[in-house]
Amino acid sequence: MLRALNLPVPAALKSRADDAAIGSAAASLLQVDEDEEREVQVLDRISSLCGIVDSDSDLEFIEIEVINDQDLAEGRLVDVKLRGEDVIYQIINGVTREESVQQKNKYGYVRAKARKIGKWDDEAKKFHPTEWLPRINAPVFVKSTGDFAHNADAVGHFPGTDYQVSIDVSDAVTHNTAVLGILGVGKSYLSIEVVERMLATGIKVICLDLTDQYATLLADFVDDAYQADVNAALTAAAQGRPVAQGKEEGGSLHAFNGMVLEKISEFLRPETEAQLLIFNPAGFRVSKQTTNAFQGQAAFTDLTACEITAMFSSAALRACQDLGMTDTARACLVYEEAHSLVPEWNSVASDGDKNATAASARAILQGRKFGLGCLLITQRTANVTKTILNQCNSIFAMRTFDDTGKDFLGNYIGSEYARILPTLKERHAVFFGKASSCDDPVLIRLNDRDRFIEAFRQQDEPDVPAED
Incomplete structure (x- = not known):
C-alpha cells in the first residue's frame, strides 16, 4: 500500500506559479519571502x-x-x-x-x-x-520544544517538551491529595516538594512519618527548639501506667491526648511562628488499661501508631474549628506510610485500630470548611481506608502493579492511563485533580529534587524562626 x-498549496505560491513562465517556474517558487515562509511551515515539519x-x-x-x-x-x-x-x-x-x-x-x-x-x-x-x-x-x-527549564512554579513537565504543569497547594490541601506508587519511584521526594510549597504559602504542616525521612529532608524548615519542646511535653504525658478502677479511665492515653490537643492548638494559632511539626507515631509509648483494677493492679497495652494518629487528626480538626471557617488552606496532615496510619477496615486485627481509622477519616471529612486537609502517601492502595482515599480530589499515580490499585485509580484517571501505570518510569506520574493546572489527567515527568531546590528556594528561602 x-x-x-x-496538502493545500499556499495561495502566495499558487499565484506565483500561475504567473511564472514554465521555464522559470521552479526558480520562482524557490524565492520565498518571510510571509510565504510561514505558509509552508508544514513542509518544514515533515520530518516530525x-x-x-x-x-x-x-x-x-x-x-x-x-x-x-x-x-x-x-x-x-x-x-x-x-x-x-x-x-x-x-x-x-x-x-x-x-x-x-x-x-x-x-x-x-x-x-x-x-x-x-x-x-x-x-x-x-x-x-x-x-x-x-x-x-x-x-x-x-x-x-x-526546547529543553525544560526548571522553575519555582512547575511540579513537572510533559516528557520531551518544556510544557509545564503546576499545582495549587491550597486546593491540594482543602480537597486532599494522594501520592500512590510502589517503593522507590519517588513518592517521598514528591511529597516533600509539595510540603515545601505549602510552607512557602503559609500553610502549617503536621507530618506523621513512620520512616523518619521527613525530619532529615525538611530539616531546614524545622524550628528545632520548638519541636524539641513539643516532643518533650508529649513524651512526659505518655509516661507511666496509672491504674483506675474502670479500665476506660486508666493508662496514660488521656493525659497524652490532652497534651496533643494543647500542643496542636498552640501550633496552629496564627501568632505561633513555627510552620512545621514532625512526629513518628510509633515513637510514643502510650499506655491503655485493658482490664478493671483488682487490688490496685490491672493489665495494660500500648496504643498502636494508628490510634496515636487518630489523636493528632482529631486534635488538628478541633484546633481548626476553634479558629473558625475559611475558604483557604490553613493546615495539612501528612500521612506517610498511610497504609499503617489509616488502614482499611479489613487490614487491621483489632477494633481499636478500626475505631481510630474512623476517627482520622472523620477529621478529614469535616476539616475542609475549616481549612484542614491531608496529603496521603502510600505504596499499598488496597490497604488504605477508602473513606479518606475517596476524599482525595487530586491524585499523583506513580508506578503500581496490584490490580486493586489499578482498578481504584481507573475510576480517577481513566482505564487508559491506569493500564500504563505498571510501565511508568521513575519520577513519572499521572497527575489529575482540582489542584492541577490541567483539566484532564496528564502523564508528566516530575521535578528532580536538586533542580527543584535550586529553582524554588531561590524564590522562597526557608523561613525558620531564629533561636535565642
Missing part, C-alpha cells in the same frame, strides 16, 4: 510527521495510524490541526493492527491512541480545553 499526504488521524477517533481521544514511530513513546505529545489551530494530544497507548488488502495479502501497522490535552497558553503557562475533533486523515506531528 502507498500512502499519499495531500508521525502519522494520520485514523477511524474511531472521538471528542476525547484520537486514533493515529503511525507512519514514523522513531520519537513516539508513552507520554509524548503530538499536535494536529483543529479548525486552523494546533491542538495537543498525549500518547497513552499503542497496538499493532492488521488488515486484509487483497485476498490473503495483509497490511500490518501500528496504531497509537492519544488523549486530548488542549491548546497551550504560553502566557498563563497552562493548557486550555478545546472543542470538537480533527478530521480523519489529518496529519499528526510529534511535538518537540
